[in-house]
Structures are given as C-alpha cells and as structure tokens.
Amino acid sequence: MxxxxxxxxxxxxxxxxxxxxxxxxxxxxxxxxxxxxxxxxxxxxxxxxxxxxISQIPELNIVKINKDDVFIGANTKLYKLKDILPNDSASELIVKSASTVGDIAIRSMGSVGGNVCLGDPSNDLPVALTAIDAQAVIGKKDGITYLPIKNFYIKPFKTVLNKGEILLGVNYKMLNGYRTSYKKHFINFLDHYVGIVAAIAKIEENVIKDFKMAIGGEAVGKPVKFDLSEFSNVDEIKIIKERMFDYVNTMHIENNRFGTANYKKKVLYTLISRAIDEVLKL
Amino acid sequence: MKIKLNINGTNYESDVEPRMLLVDFIRDVAGLKGTHVGCETGSCGSCMVLLDGMPVKSCLMLAVQAEGKKIITVEGLSGKNGLNKVQKALSERKALQCGFCAAGFSIIGTWILDNEENVDYQKVKEDIAGVVCRCSGYDQIIKTITEVAKNE
CATH class of the missing domain: 3.30.43 (Uridine Diphospho-n-acetylenolpyruvylglucosamine Reductase; domain 2)
Structure with a gap:
C-alpha cells in the first residue's frame, strides 16, 4: 500500500x-x-x-476564444478540450495531442496546467504548443508575463516558474487552413515516450506557405522547435526529411535505460518522416 | 482535517489526514469495498469511480480533492431493480472471469452508455483502455459493452 x-x-x-x-x-x-x-x-x-x-481559482478555469487567439486556463481538464476549442488548425493540433494522454479517466482528472508545468519530457501538450508558437501566461504578485512555451523549459522536470509564480494558462494564435500531424512512440513497461513529433503546415497549390515542427519526448528532454518555412515546394519532401535527420544527428541524445542514442534517433527519424508525409503529401 | 464526501447519494463525514487517498476513504471510511486497489499507479483502473459523472482513478486522487463533488462507486450503479444494464450484461455474457476488474469495467461501461454517441467496437476499445483485465482477452467485454450501448 x-x-x-x-x-x-x-x-x-x-x-x-x-x-x-x-x-x-x-x-x-x-x-x-x-x-x-x-x-x-x-x-x-x-x-x-x-x-x-488551485482547482477552485476561477481565473484558471476559463477558456477565452477571442477573434484571433485563444486562452486556455491552467485548470482546464484535458478531456474538455475537444469540445470547447474552436475549429482552427492550431486547436486541432492541441486536441490531437491532448486526446493521446493516458485514458479517459486520466484525461478527466488531468489539467492543461499540470501537463505543461510538470516538465516531464513524455508530456504531450508542450510539444504541440511549441509547434504552434503558444505562450505561457505566467502570473505573479506584481503582474502577468508572457513567455513562448519553447523558452518555458530549462531541463526535464524544470521550468522557469519561480516560487510564488503560477501558470495562469496558455495563449495561442488561431491558424486556419493548416494540416496537422501528431506522432509519438511509447515504451509501455517504462511508461515513457521516447519521441514525440508535432507538425503543422500550410500548403497552397503545392507551395509550402508555412511549416513548423516540434520534437519532444525522452530522447530530447525538452521540446525543440523547427521552422521549415524556408522550403517552398512539397516535392522537396526528401530534402526536408534529410534536413530534419541532420538536426537530430546534431542533438545530444543519451544512452540510458530508455534505449541507446542510436535507437532513439531512429525512433525520431521514423516519427519525423511520418509527420512530414502526413502534412505535406497531398 | 474534517471532510464530507457524497458517495452514492450518502454523505460521509470524517476527520482524515490530507494525505488520505480517495480510494482509501471509499473503502475504509465509507466501507464500500467494491472499489478495488490494484496497481496503485493509475494504470489498472480497478479503483475507477465516477466523479461528477466523469470516470476518475481514485488511487490518484486525494480524498480532500473530492469534497463538494458527487461520487458514484460500483455499488451506486445498481438501483432498486438490482444491477444496471452494463453490470447485468457483463454477468450474463460471462465477460469477466475473476471479477477483480469488474468495478472498473462496470463504471467505464456505464459512462460509455451515458455519454458516448455512435458507439462501436473501436470506440469502446479506446474508452476502456484505462482498465486492465488479466483473465480475459477483452474481446467479450468490448462486445458486451458495445451491444448494450447499441441497444440503448
């Protein structure tokens, strides 16, 4: 017991x-x-x-959908996201990631704030939020600060939050007409995700207008953001993949109980490759 | 600290330590032993109860967190006419064997019945992912819940 x-x-x-x-x-x-x-x-x-x-603090329990952006209060339960978020692509990516957290009983208990603040590399929302350039809304006694989610994490299980501060929620701009992909690889008996990849791209007539990707999971420790908008043609899939594989090769990935660095890199290659295919293949 | 929890429509008041888990309150203070303690890590779902209508794992929750909320345990699913539809079907179709996970499947099955639309095999399979059965192969459990939901 x-x-x-x-x-x-x-x-x-x-x-x-x-x-x-x-x-x-x-x-x-x-x-x-x-x-x-x-x-x-x-x-x-x-x-x-x-x-x-903090579950009874009203300011943390709200979801505000404005004209161009959305604020999700830290106490918002993960299972609620699919019903309350708008239909834009950024929200779609958040819903995709949130719906893969545990099972319905865990999603009905777990909150957005908890998923973001724990800093566990296996957590889902940080990767999706990093891909869409979301901001952490941090409250402290003398005011509110906004910080890009990609800068919110220092290392696994360590965020920038100081004593007396609190994550009020996350804020992101709505994106329309994008394609999204969310992939992850789980080691069941270790209850850990080796790799997580979130991708979001806007394509018009075979031309890439915008393309962002974030990688997370145990392999990388904290979410890493990649802007791939320099590529303009969807036919460049092979080159884009190679560029991402090169990024992965330059990352410091450790051998540990979750697997060898080589294994983790191969997991990331696979997830990245699948995510790119999903958002770029017409 | 003194807390009052509403379980299956009855108020249970007790002076407990803040570290007491909800599952321990249910079993040891309210005396409702149908909610089981299995893995204690939130994986097996044997301790699943409904909290304000949503399934939660009571081994991952402090009893104090449940104050002011309505808790339904497996005992609370059955009414005047005995077992509810899901419990009856699981029993009649022999979907369960040893029965340790029965509370979890009855709770999640009832939640599916009350909340999910267009229920099919795949949806039930996804929804019951948080309950572990080490006797059966899940197939009969999923088929049973799917059939009951379709007949609603």
Missing part, C-alpha cells in the same frame, strides 16, 4: 490567496487535477511541506 508522506493541505480560492500562501511555504506542491503529483507523492519522490490546491 502506497501512502503519501504527511503534508499540510491548503485550498486556495483566489489568486491573491495563492500568491500569499505560495510565498509563505518553503516547499509547496501545486496541484490541480492531481494525477502525476499524487503518484509522485505516493512514491515519495517529493516531500512537500504543503500541497496547494
């Missing part, structure tokens, strides 16, 4: 209350849905002084 260590439980109802409590506690653990955080507590991988529950 796995029992978490002792901790104080603090439920916050407003952002001000959160900032006050989070600054008072030396080692807080922030939870919204709980899934991974509770699992880490049960395995005693973390021993927080207090668990701060």
């Amino acid at each position: 796995k029992i978490p260590p002792n901790f104080k439980y603090i439920r916050t109802y407003t952002l001000d209350e959160y900032y006050e409590k989070a600054n008072q506690i030396s080692l807080p653990l922030i939870i919204s849905g709980g899934t991974v955080a509770v699992l880490m507590l049960k395995n005693r991988l973390i021993r927080p002084e207090a668990v701060i529950d």
Whole structure:
C-alpha cells in the first residue's frame, strides 16, 4: 500500500490567496487535477511541506476564444478540450495531442496546467504548443508575463516558474487552413515516450506557405522547435526529411535505460518522416 | 482535517489526514469495498469511480480533492431493480472471469452508455483502455459493452 508522506493541505480560492500562501511555504506542491503529483507523492519522490490546491481559482478555469487567439486556463481538464476549442488548425493540433494522454479517466482528472508545468519530457501538450508558437501566461504578485512555451523549459522536470509564480494558462494564435500531424512512440513497461513529433503546415497549390515542427519526448528532454518555412515546394519532401535527420544527428541524445542514442534517433527519424508525409503529401 | 464526501447519494463525514487517498476513504471510511486497489499507479483502473459523472482513478486522487463533488462507486450503479444494464450484461455474457476488474469495467461501461454517441467496437476499445483485465482477452467485454450501448 502506497501512502503519501504527511503534508499540510491548503485550498486556495483566489489568486491573491495563492500568491500569499505560495510565498509563505518553503516547499509547496501545486496541484490541480492531481494525477502525476499524487503518484509522485505516493512514491515519495517529493516531500512537500504543503500541497496547494488551485482547482477552485476561477481565473484558471476559463477558456477565452477571442477573434484571433485563444486562452486556455491552467485548470482546464484535458478531456474538455475537444469540445470547447474552436475549429482552427492550431486547436486541432492541441486536441490531437491532448486526446493521446493516458485514458479517459486520466484525461478527466488531468489539467492543461499540470501537463505543461510538470516538465516531464513524455508530456504531450508542450510539444504541440511549441509547434504552434503558444505562450505561457505566467502570473505573479506584481503582474502577468508572457513567455513562448519553447523558452518555458530549462531541463526535464524544470521550468522557469519561480516560487510564488503560477501558470495562469496558455495563449495561442488561431491558424486556419493548416494540416496537422501528431506522432509519438511509447515504451509501455517504462511508461515513457521516447519521441514525440508535432507538425503543422500550410500548403497552397503545392507551395509550402508555412511549416513548423516540434520534437519532444525522452530522447530530447525538452521540446525543440523547427521552422521549415524556408522550403517552398512539397516535392522537396526528401530534402526536408534529410534536413530534419541532420538536426537530430546534431542533438545530444543519451544512452540510458530508455534505449541507446542510436535507437532513439531512429525512433525520431521514423516519427519525423511520418509527420512530414502526413502534412505535406497531398 | 474534517471532510464530507457524497458517495452514492450518502454523505460521509470524517476527520482524515490530507494525505488520505480517495480510494482509501471509499473503502475504509465509507466501507464500500467494491472499489478495488490494484496497481496503485493509475494504470489498472480497478479503483475507477465516477466523479461528477466523469470516470476518475481514485488511487490518484486525494480524498480532500473530492469534497463538494458527487461520487458514484460500483455499488451506486445498481438501483432498486438490482444491477444496471452494463453490470447485468457483463454477468450474463460471462465477460469477466475473476471479477477483480469488474468495478472498473462496470463504471467505464456505464459512462460509455451515458455519454458516448455512435458507439462501436473501436470506440469502446479506446474508452476502456484505462482498465486492465488479466483473465480475459477483452474481446467479450468490448462486445458486451458495445451491444448494450447499441441497444440503448
């Protein structure tokens, strides 16, 4: 029987209350849905002084669809995304990635904020959000800052969030008329994704107007963004793939219990190749 | 800390440690032993319950997080007339063997029945992915839930 260590439980109802409590506690653990955080507590991988529950803060529970952009509050449950996001291509990529998280019971507990903030290389949303140039909306006592998601991660399980700060949500521009692809490769018994690839491209009459790709997963540690708009013709698929394979070859990929560097590179080649085919082949 | 949870329509009030898991509250405070503790990592789904109508894994949730929400366990699925449609069908078609995972499949099957549209084999297969059965090959479980949903 796995029992978490002792901790104080603090439920916050407003952002001000959160900032006050989070600054008072030396080692807080922030939870919204709980899934991974509770699992880490049960395995005693973390021993927080207090668990701060942010699930009741109204500002984190909203989804705002404006004329050109969308804001998803950090507490938004993953299963809800497919019903509440608009029909644009950027949202489509987010929904594709969110729908591959665990199973329906995990998606009904897990939140967008949790998926983004944990910094686990296996998490899905960071890769999709990086591909669409989304921004992290970070709240702190003296205001709000916006940071591109690609700059949000320092290393696995480490984000730029400082004590007393909170991810209010993510913001992204709607994109229309794009084709999207989301691929990942799972090692079941290690509960880890070796590689994750998200791609989004706009093609008009065989001409590539815009093409972005992000790579994540255990192989790379934190999401990496690639802008491939320099290519203009869909017939250049082979060259684009080679360029991406070259990028992968220059990356520092480690041999570890999840596989050899060579294996992980081959996984990435396959995922990249499939994603490129899916968005560029007419 | 004192918490009050509504499980199957009944309020259970208890003074618990914040670290108490929802599954432990259900089993040890409310005494509802139908919700099982299996893998304890959120993989097997034996501890699945409905929380405000959505399936959740009660081994991955603190009891305090469930305050103010309506919890339905496998015991709460059956009404005055006994087992609900999914439970009855799983039993009649011998879809389950040892029964350890019965709570999980009954909960997710009922959720599928109440929430999914155009249910087919593939959809059920995807939805039940969070519940593990080590006896059967899933086929009979999926067929049973699909058939019950189609007959709705």
